[in-house]
Amino acid sequence: MVLCFIAFFVFAVMSIFSAKYRPLAKEGFRCVFRTLMMKPCDTGLDERIKADVVSAVLKYSPPLAKVINGHFAALSWLFVIITLASFAYTAVGVYNFYVYGNCDGPQAIGACILNDITGDYGRFSEPTDLIPPTALDGMAAGNASANVTIIEFGCFTCPYTKKAESTMKTLLQRYNGTIYYVFKPFPLPNHPYSQDAARAVLCAYRQNKSWELQDEIFRQQQVCSEEGALALKPLAQNAGLDMAAFNRCFDNNETGAELERYVQEGRDAHIYATPTFFINGKPLVGPKPIEEFEKAIAEAGG
Amino acid sequence: MNGIRRDFPLLGANPQLVYLDSACTSLKPAQVIDAETSYYTQLGACGGRSSHALGRKTTEKTEEARENVARFVGAEASGLVWTRNTTEGLNMVASGLDYSKRRKVVTSVMEHHAVLLPFMKLRDRGQIRLEIVGCESDGTVSAGRWAQAIDRETALVVTNSGTNTTGWKGNAREVAKIAHDSGALICIDGAQGVAHGRTDFRRDDFDFLCFSGHKMLGPTGIGALVSKRQLLDRLEPLMSGGGTVKAVSGGKIDPMNDQTRFEAGVQHYGGILGLAAACDYLKKIGMEKVEAHEKTLGMALRRELEAVDAVIYGPADAAGHSALYSFNLKGKPHDLALMLDRQGIAVRSGFFCAQPALEALGANDGAVRASCYVYNTVDEVNKFGEALRKLRQLY
Numbered sequence: 001m002v003l004c005f006i007a008f009f010v011f012a013v014m015s016i017f018s019a020k021y022r023p024l025a026k027e028g029f030r031c032v033f034r035t036l037m038m039k040p041c042d043t044g045l046d047e048r049i050k051a052d053v054v055s056a057v058l059k060y061s062p063p064l065a066k067v068i069n070g071h072f073a074a075l076s077w078l079f080v081i082i083t084l085a086s087f088a089y090t091a092v093g094v095y096n097f098y099v100y101g102n103c104d105g106p107q108a109i110g111a112c113i114l115n116d117i118t119g120d121y122g123r124f125s126e127p128t129d130l131i132p133p134t135a136l137d138g139m140a141a142g143n144a145s146a147n148v149t150i151i152e153f154g155c156f157t158c159p160y161t162k163k164a165e166s167t168m169k170t171l172l173q174r175y176n177g178t179i180y181y182v183f184k185p186f187p188l189p190n191h192p193y194s195q196d197a198a199r200a201v202l203c204a205y206r207q208n209k210s211w212e213l214q215d216e217i218f219r220q221q222q223v224c225s226e227e228g229a230l231a232l233k234p235l236a237q238n239a240g241l242d243m244a245a246f247n248r249c250f251d252n253n254e255t256g257a258e259l260e261r262y263v264q265e266g267r268d269a270h271i272y273a274t275p276t277f278f279i280n281g282k283p284l285v286g287p288k289p290i291e292e293f294e295k296a297i298a299e300a301g302g
Numbered sequence: 303m304n305g306i307r308r309d310f311p312l313l314g315a316n317p318q319l320v321y322l323d324s325a326c327t328s329l330k331p332a333q334v335i336d337a338e339t340s341y342y343t344q345l346g347a348c349g350g351r352s353s354h355a356l357g358r359k360t361t362e363k364t365e366e367a368r369e370n371v372a373r374f375v376g377a378e379a380s381g382l383v384w385t386r387n388t389t390e391g392l393n394m395v396a397s398g399l400d401y402s403k404r405r406k407v408v409t410s411v412m413e414h415h416a417v418l419l420p421f422m423k424l425r426d427r428g429q430i431r432l433e434i435v436g437c438e439s440d441g442t443v444s445a446g447r448w449a450q451a452i453d454r455e456t457a458l459v460v461t462n463s464g465t466n467t468t469g470w471k472g473n474a475r476e477v478a479k480i481a482h483d484s485g486a487l488i489c490i491d492g493a494q495g496v497a498h499g500r501t502d503f504r505r506d507d508f509d510f511l512c513f514s515g516h517k518m519l520g521p522t523g524i525g526a527l528v529s530k531r532q533l534l535d536r537l538e539p540l541m542s543g544g545g546t547v548k549a550v551s552g553g554k555i556d557p558m559n560d561q562t563r564f565e566a567g568v569q570h571y572g573g574i575l576g577l578a579a580a581c582d583y584l585k586k587i588g589m590e591k592v593e594a595h596e597k598t599l600g601m602a603l604r605r606e607l608e609a610v611d612a613v614i615y616g617p618a619d620a621a622g623h624s625a626l627y628s629f630n631l632k633g634k635p636h637d638l639a640l641m642l643d644r645q646g647i648a649v650r651s652g653f654f655c656a657q658p659a660l661e662a663l664g665a666n667d668g669a670v671r672a673s674c675y676v677y678n679t680v681d682e683v684n685k686f687g688e689a690l691r692k693l694r695q696l697y
């Protein structure tokens with residue numbers, strides 16, 4: 001019976017540590033072999049497992065024991081399938097971790113999801129849905145006339161945007177002068193104070209200090225998400241901003257309309273998660289490993 | 303029966319165990335184990351051959367044992383042949399008789415495979431005609447059925463003095479009479495009968511009686527074929543070898559003329575001493591007491607089985623059963639036995655080496671069997687009932 005597959009595996013592993021389980025592993029192997037040969041398992045191992053399980057459950061819950069006893073074959077199939085599936089998932093995860101540095105693989109969302117049920121955007125959830133933006137305005141760094149342009153839509157209170165920031169910094173250093181980087185704020189409505197943080201960074205950009213404030217915000221991301229403006233102002237101070245100008249800009253919502261334009265641009269691009277990158281138009285969603293970016297940059301001729 | 307349990311080391315070592323599989327094999331008291339070991343520690347030699355002191359002593363002790371065991375079943379020592387078990391005895395009778403004048407053998411569907419198979423083999427080889435008498439729906443085989451089948455062509459009738467399927471004690475004495483009336487011989491499978499009630503070979507006028515030590519508190523690997531002395535001479539030995547001849551010389555065999563003719567090779571002396579000790583042990587209790595105790599246990603078993611609406615095979619009243627019951631609940635017999643085992647109760651499941659019998663009883667998928675012996679208590683039967691009530695919740 002199917003249960004032998006699991007029994008064989010489990011006992012085989014256990015018998016590595018204790019000789020006591022070796023006969024059981026052998027029995028499980030014989031059973032597996034016979035099952036594969038389409039012959040009934042003749043060692044009685046499955047029956048003994050059933051008796052063990054049902055008797056154990058019977059002590060605590062006769063009705064549950066009755067269900068298990070009555071549907072043991074079906075339940076063991078289910079159990080086997082779940083176990084095999086979880087083995088498979090684990091194997092894929094281990095492979096991904098080895099190859100991509102994360103368990104979810106190259107297509108991993110690992111990003112902050114836009115959860116805007118009022119807009120049309122919930123319809124989009126695949127990189128293929130994305131439409132590369134054409135405008136290059138935004139908070140820029142690098143060489144404006146470089147061959148490769150990386151556009152990022154990010155949210156300052158999104159942990160994944162924060163995670164991608166160091167990758168961007170490394171890339172800017174590594175490809176010094178050969179890439180152009182444009183950050184477009186795309187505050188997610190479901191993240192508290194994401195709008196305030198974005199407006200604040202836009203105000204800092206007016207003083208050419210957006211990186212500095214951005215760094216401060218990412219460092220204190222948790223506090224920003226909890227306290228909003230109350231936390232942002234001291235951070236602006238830390239970032240070395242001209243506070244009078246900043247306060248004026250921030251308190252009067254001077255960057256509000258500008259932010260709205262970026263958001264609209266993101267919506268037009270069908271952004272559904274942050275951070276989303278376009279490397280010469282090719283989308284990457286989430287803080288992908290740096291190798292992925294390097295690959296995309298190479299493909300884009302960088 | 304008080305204090306008996308203390309004699310059984312296995313019960314001492316497993317105080318929680320409820321052993322209800324004595325029909326398969328019984329537990330052994332220390333007296334039997336000690337007697338068996340005494341051969342190895344005190345005798346250790348060949349019997350019936352070596353003339354040194356230990357050899358003589360071995361012969362003496364095992365011949366004493368022969369007397370003792372023969373007496374236990376009401377027979378002459380000169381008619382007792384040591385065997386490994388009941389099966390061997392039955393095979394010796396089946397293959398040793400001459401079927402040239404009368405070709406027919408009559409037995410019943412309620413017999414153990416140990417009875418059926420040797421004769422089915424002879425039938426398939428064309429050496430005998432085999433008639434297998436059917437049973438009533440309760441597994442009993444009436445005298446009328448036997449009388450109808452046994453005729454002047456019949457060489458041998460084989461039946462049991464206690465079944466291992468329903469616990470019915472049978473009517474061996476009556477069948478023996480019917481056989482003799484037609485001039486046929488009677489062979490009794492006493493595997494259960496000898497262990498659970500008084501057997502009187504002479505009084506019941508049996509011709510052959512086979513039994514095993516291990517079902518009657520004795521060691522495994524030892525049993526006996528008891529025969530009327532003059533019939534032994536008509537039996538062809540199944541095996542020959544050392545100890546079965548007076549001389550082999552000039553290319554000629556001069557066989558022994560007593561039962562040692564059948565005892566080829568060095569014998570299981572330890573087992574023989576153990577079996578004699580088992581007979582002593584049972585005699586000390588008294589077979590009447592054993593039967594009375596089992597009657598009490600049988601009634602308790604029946605009560606517990608009825609309480610869970612079990613399908614009980616065999617006679618409808620407790621009087622027809624020994625303390626042995628085969629039954630079924632809704633689940634598969636094997637599953638039930640395994641789950642009883644998880645509650646510390648040892649029972650047997652399946653066909654009990656008597657598949658035709660179980661099929662005749664309507665238990666086509668086998669059954670569960672609970673069987674008691676001298677060391678079991680009503681308390682244990684109650685525990686068994688409690689476990690059954692729990693298991694019934696599963697269906």
Ligand SMILES: Cc1ncc(COP(=O)(O)O)c(C=O)c1O
Nearest residue numbers: 387388389414416466491493514
């Ligand atoms: C009725 C009956 N006959 C014969 C036998 C065979 O006995 P053994 O296996 O000791 O030869 C048994 C034992 O299961 C039995 O119960």
